[in-house]
Amino acid sequence: MEGKITWFNKIYIKSRELSGLALDSLFCFISFSAARMSLSLSFTHPILSRHVYSAVFPPPRFLFLSPHIPTTSRFPILYRAPQRATALSATAATASIFRDTAASASVFAGAYALVFTFDILTQKELIQQNLSRKLVHILSGLLFAISWPIFSNADEARYFASLVPLINCLRLVIHGLSLSDDQSLIKSVTREGNPKELLRGPLYYVAMLMLCALAFWRESPVGVICLANMCGGDGFADIIGRKYGSSKIPYNQSKSWVGSISMFVSGFIISIGMLYYYSALGYLQLDWGYTMHRVALISLVATVVESLPITMLIDDNISGPLASMLAAYLTFGQ
């Protein structure tokens, strides 16, 4: 089946060189119909370097072999992926800059609001300080990754988005060195209220957000999977492991089986959720059969690395994300 399909796509590509839109549409329609009729058609074609869809999760409404022409999304605030390299006119470029500046400001305001909200909840003793910090850990990175589609389709959009973690890195350094005092930040983000704590876990965490936005952005599954495991997986490992983790891991008495299992399950579920979000907006074309297996492997790698007794050598906000990034890059190849 796979060999025949490879020949089919070679014919399709040749026909695209020789014919016009008519044959192009015909082949795409036939390919699309064949793909949807199969139970789990999945192949990667070296020329196309694409994964086609399984019929289980029908692809978003666009031609799965050809890039999709941007259309107005069901959610006008979110941009669908640009499917053909369209030269941006000067007007469009200016509009993109305004759009991305506004998006950066909004996301930055969201970051402030998130930390301020949990500070108030902690001050009013509505939630414990440890839980507050972990919820900030879980929500900050995931909401940051979820916000990426509000930026424009311009190539520079990722740099505007990365301004937010960059400014937060500066904020953490300034307050971590006690050059200025921000008790709201210190209480929401540190364990014992020591400003110097800002220079370790939180700083590495925000640096990873910036790295994922710059290096992978919306067009690669690697960044969102990495953040799903660092933010969601590690966050729930702490919350559930701290509460129910009586049975410790033999090689690391500060970590528990329940905590690690929680990390694996939440990292996997949140990764799939993020990938489906980006797939639904047209940024990713995934075969869900293979994707599920790959994501499970990546979450397992992240969980094992997080369980290792190496925190004194390297913070788990560095080791975990880097391990996830490497595993995701090797399995997804992009």
Ligand SMILES: C/C(=C\COP(=O)(O)O)CCC[C@H](C)CCC[C@H](C)CCCC(C)C
């Ligand atoms: C508590 C945090 C990290 C500590 O991790 P660990 O030591 O417990 O392993 C998270 C620190 C978050 C930071 C202060 C704020 C980051 C904001 C982010 C760049 C943008 C979020 C935007 C979104 C729309 C809320």
Ligand SMILES: Nc1ccn([C@@H]2O[C@H](COP(=O)(O)OP(=O)(O)O)[C@@H](O)[C@H]2O)c(=O)n1
């Ligand atoms: N795999 C894990 C991870 C954390 N935990 C629990 O969560 C607490 C904090 O975990 P951690 O040291 O990784 O915290 P962070 O470095 O992520 O802030 C641990 O002391 C454990 O009680 C667990 O039981 N199992």
